[in-house]
Amino acid sequence: MPQRFTIETEREVDGRWIAEIPELAGVMAYGATKDEAVARVEALALRVIAERLENGETTAGPLELLFVAA
Numbered sequence: 001m002p003q004r005f006t007i008e009t010e011r012e013v014d015g016r017w018i019a020e021i022p023e024l025a026g027v028m029a030y031g032a033t034k035d036e037a038v039a040r041v042e043a044l045a046l047r048v049i050a051e052r053l054e055n056g057e058t059t060a061g062p063l064e065l066l067f068v069a070a
Helices: 034-054
Strands: 004-012 017-020 026-033 065-069
Touching: 004 034, 017 034, 026 034, 034 065
Parallel strands: 004 065
Antiparallel strands: 004 017, 017 026
16 A cells, blocks of 8 residues: 655745645745645655665555655
């Protein structure tokens, strides 16, 4: 079963977009466009997951991720 991550987006007052994945504390990124913010937060989430695997903080084995824009 894939691990599901929800991407929440919001436009800031200054026009920038912020994307956040609530299931991964602190994983948020800004972008000039919504698509850019989403791409950046997905990349950051993959880095966080990889670091957790390297440090034994999560189980290794088959890994299936699903990113869903809210």
